[in-house]
Amino acid sequence: MAEEQQAPKATEPTKKRKKAPIVIGVIVAVIVVAGIGFWNWHEQPSFCGTVCHTMSDHVTNYEEGPGVAHLHQAANVSCLDCHQATLDVQLAEVRSQLAGDTDNLGLADRYYVDNSVCLDCHGGSYEELAKSTEDLGAYNPHANPHGEMNCNECHKGHAEQQDTCSQCHENGGQRMLA
Amino acid sequence: MSEDQSRLEPTRRGFLKAAGVAALSAAAATGAFGLTGCGKAEAKEEALVANNAGVGKFSESVYTDVFPFETRGIPVLKKETGVLRRGNVAYVANDIPESEIKRTEETDVLVCGVGLTGSCAALSASDDGTTRVLALEKMDVGRGMFEGMGVVGGTKMTEAGNIVDPAEMMDRMRAAADYRLPIDPIKLWADRSGEAADWMQEKFDEGDGQIETYYKTGNPTAHHFDVPQTEISFRSPQWSEKTTKNAGGGGMMIVKDFANTLNKRSNVDLRFNTPVCKLERNADGRVTGAIAKDADGYFRVNAAKGVILAMGGFESNPAMLEAWCRTEDIEHCSSWAPNSGGTGDGELMGIEIGAQMDPLPAAIMNFDFGYPEGFYPASSGLRPLLGGPMINQDGVRYAAEDLPFQARSNATNAQWHRGEKCWRLGSSTQVNALAPEAQQLLKDNLPAYVEKGYAVEADTLAELADKMGCDASTLEATVARFNGFIDSGHDDDFYRQNLAKATKIEGDHFYALRNQSCILATVSGLVVDYYCHVLDYDNKPIEGLYAAGGNSGGFFAGEYPRHVFGPSVGRCVTFGYVSGQHAAKGE
Numbered sequence A: 001m002a003e004e005q006q007a008p009k010a011t012e013p014t015k016k017r018k019k020a021p022i023v024i025g026v027i028v029a030v031i032v033v034a035g036i037g038f039w040n041w042h043e044q045p046s047f048c049g050t051v052c053h054t055m056s057d058h059v060t061n062y063e064e065g066p067g068v069a070h071l072h073q074a075a076n077v078s079c080l081d082c083h084q085a086t087l088d089v090q091l092a093e094v095r096s097q098l099a100g101d102t103d104n105l106g107l108a109d110r111y112y113v114d115n116s117v118c119l120d121c122h123g124g125s126y127e128e129l130a131k132s133t134e135d136l137g138a139y140n141p142h143a144n145p146h147g148e149m150n151c152n153e154c155h156k157g158h159a160e161q162q163d164t165c166s167q168c169h170e171n172g173g174q175r176m177l178a
Numbered sequence B: 001m002s003e004d005q006s007r008l009e010p011t012r013r014g015f016l017k018a019a020g021v022a023a024l025s026a027a028a029a030t031g032a033f034g035l036t037g038c039g040k041a042e043a044k045e046e047a048l049v050a051n052n053a054g055v056g057k058f059s060e061s062v063y064t065d066v067f068p069f070e071t072r073g074i075p076v077l078k079k080e081t082g083v084l085r086r087g088n089v090a091y092v093a094n095d096i097p098e099s100e101i102k103r104t105e106e107t108d109v110l111v112c113g114v115g116l117t118g119s120c121a122a123l124s125a126s127d128d129g130t131t132r133v134l135a136l137e138k139m140d141v142g143r144g145m146f147e148g149m150g151v152v153g154g155t156k157m158t159e160a161g162n163i164v165d166p167a168e169m170m171d172r173m174r175a176a177a178d179y180r181l182p183i184d185p186i187k188l189w190a191d192r193s194g195e196a197a198d199w200m201q202e203k204f205d206e207g208d209g210q211i212e213t214y215y216k217t218g219n220p221t222a223h224h225f226d227v228p229q230t231e232i233s234f235r236s237p238q239w240s241e242k243t244t245k246n247a248g249g250g251g252m253m254i255v256k257d258f259a260n261t262l263n264k265r266s267n268v269d270l271r272f273n274t275p276v277c278k279l280e281r282n283a284d285g286r287v288t289g290a291i292a293k294d295a296d297g298y299f300r301v302n303a304a305k306g307v308i309l310a311m312g313g314f315e316s317n318p319a320m321l322e323a324w325c326r327t328e329d330i331e332h333c334s335s336w337a338p339n340s341g342g343t344g345d346g347e348l349m350g351i352e353i354g355a356q357m358d359p360l361p362a363a364i365m366n367f368d369f370g371y372p373e374g375f376y377p378a379s380s381g382l383r384p385l386l387g388g389p390m391i392n393q394d395g396v397r398y399a400a401e402d403l404p405f406q407a408r409s410n411a412t413n414a415q416w417h418r419g420e421k422c423w424r425l426g427s428s429t430q431v432n433a434l435a436p437e438a439q440q441l442l443k444d445n446l447p448a449y450v451e452k453g454y455a456v457e458a459d460t461l462a463e464l465a466d467k468m469g470c471d472a473s474t475l476e477a478t479v480a481r482f483n484g485f486i487d488s489g490h491d492d493d494f495y496r497q498n499l500a501k502a503t504k505i506e507g508d509h510f511y512a513l514r515n516q517s518c519i520l521a522t523v524s525g526l527v528v529d530y531y532c533h534v535l536d537y538d539n540k541p542i543e544g545l546y547a548a549g550g551n552s553g554g555f556f557a558g559e560y561p562r563h564v565f566g567p568s569v570g571r572c573v574t575f576g577y578v579s580g581q582h583a584a585k586g587e
Ligand SMILES: Cc1cc2nc3c(=O)[nH]c(=O)nc-3n(C[C@H](O)[C@H](O)[C@H](O)COP(=O)(O)OP(=O)(O)OC[C@H]3O[C@@H](n4cnc5c(N)ncnc54)[C@H](O)[C@@H]3O)c2cc1C
Pocket: B090, B091, B112, B113, B114, B115, B116, B117, B118, B136, B137, B138, B139, B141, B142, B143, B144, B145, B146, B147, B148, B149, B150, B247, B248, B274, B275, B276, B277, B310, B311, B312, B313, B336, B337, B340, B341, B342, B343, B345, B346, B365, B519, B520, B521, B548, B549, B550, B551, B565, B566, B567, B568, B569, B570, B572
């Protein structure tokens, strides 16, 4: 990408005038190509892992490890599909970077995955999701009497799964597999 | 993940792919964590409650910036809380543009939050059959986590012959707060909780849950925390043993029954999945209503008579726990309530318009018997080992085991690294005393805890010490000393009062279980007067604004005094009932 970013050098004023539309065209093309290239790269797990910060275990256990992240990898779902990076979030992150505050990018907060993100693919709504696990009967965790819970309380993205139900009472013998 | 993974296979794929920067910023425009990932335009819906914690728009500094005065920081150790349960904050710090407010609704009384307190407030405000009540709950179910309530007087207490002097009870509550309390809230509870308990029974009679209140005698004292009996408990022939055995199970059924009764009343409109986001005040300072949000977006509610804040505390908002609580109260602890609605919305909304918040650090309700993931469930069968001596990281006993819950939590958090590695000791003596099924249950469940490092077992104390990471001779000396106290009948170190109930740590097998603090609720909130009006910082009532239950304040300081039975739920019911009565009359 580096060589593409070198705009052609104009030497003679006369030629320059003639070439101006071409130069602008080239610059636009370069920006577009670089933009698409950057965008594609930006979509890769390697981007998150190398460009801005160390991702601790998040990238490695996306490949393999505890948590549902690696299942998503197998299904071809990448980091930013779930950790949705809206512009204001990214700008806030860049601000922290520029301020040298790289230890505290607030990643857990900024890239928090809330239920709507999970439900978008899994069921569409909490009620529909509950129907898909109906055969768990009285202990269907998605239709529990305490109400909707955060998906990631049990289904940890990058950590050991948590069986929240059994933290207080029996759960009908269910186990978390992933 | 369930046994059959295929059931959870994605049903809809449509992720945003390589769509370019324009799409990225368009996505940003729909809100920080709005549902922007789906390519299909028609499927683009915004998350009902955006989780904006930590994002530029809603920085954590809101927890200090919200106060209407200059604040100062006391340099305290900064540590993350062990509470991982995180709900979505609904409070909106910025102004909500008029263009985003889709409609306006009119009511007499707006009840914000429909857990136990909000249910009581909505019932009480609508008791006259004419006052229009709009009750809005953020989650799909209101929180109902409790087994009993603490009251002074009332029919059931009186019939059972348990007569408590209200003056004595007020003194006990104030003493529990080291007298750091205004007058009214404790007085309101002592004067009217008995009446509120009677009223609550009437509401049960109106409902379909066949719920009955009854007086229950507890242990006469815990350690030297001598207090009168205050417990009113609940029962219903409809409840299974599971409901009654699980702490909080009955509460869930009560809140459900109240929702059912509210739905039957023609002057009540109860809605779920509808968070309240911001209070509105007119030029005279009167609270006129609030802005709430549902699937259609923001809407304005004008409440002609009053707004009741019943949104509980902030036990499901880790960032707020870190901002408002003592580090040692929140670091090595877990959450013990499967509800994520309590994110401090009610406190923040009130403070924003000038309400007086209890002084910080906030008081929390904490119990020990916790481990890093939660509270040791009764179903684990491990509880018999949790009554044993309390041992710290060095293998030294650190507190009397008959202390009330909050005192045990506090003593634990005063050990190394604020309670990072404290234990309860057990031995074959305690296990052999159990019925065969109970022994089996314990044996079946222990390995999972051992695997995670929460429990260790060994045939000798020396080996146990090794696994605990402490000095063997220290642990042996600690155990010998503890056993000696049981023989002599006097605890020279911690003055335990019920040594007669203690059993020795001896036999051919030994256990140590990690023991730490658990947070059930936060109990500091907005200071109210005798009528549940929210006060400003000059102690003047804010017109049109009431608060009750966990959202209200002036009742606890420092911590929740668990040696008194159930003052928290006693406050929820009494203040819910009283605030509803006053709001309905607009006085
Ligand atoms: C396991 C357990 C057992 C307990 N046992 C007892 C006991 O026996 N006795 C006792 O005294 N105490 C007990 N407690 C404490 C008790 O749970 C609380 O004191 C009580 O729940 C407080 O009730 P509340 O209605 O004021 O608040 P909450 O129960 O927190 O209810 C507040 C409601 O408001 C909703 N809400 C929050 N924000 C918004 C918003 N922006 N808009 C709309 N709605 C909102 C929440 O979703 C929630 O439903 C126990 C706690 C636990 C966890």
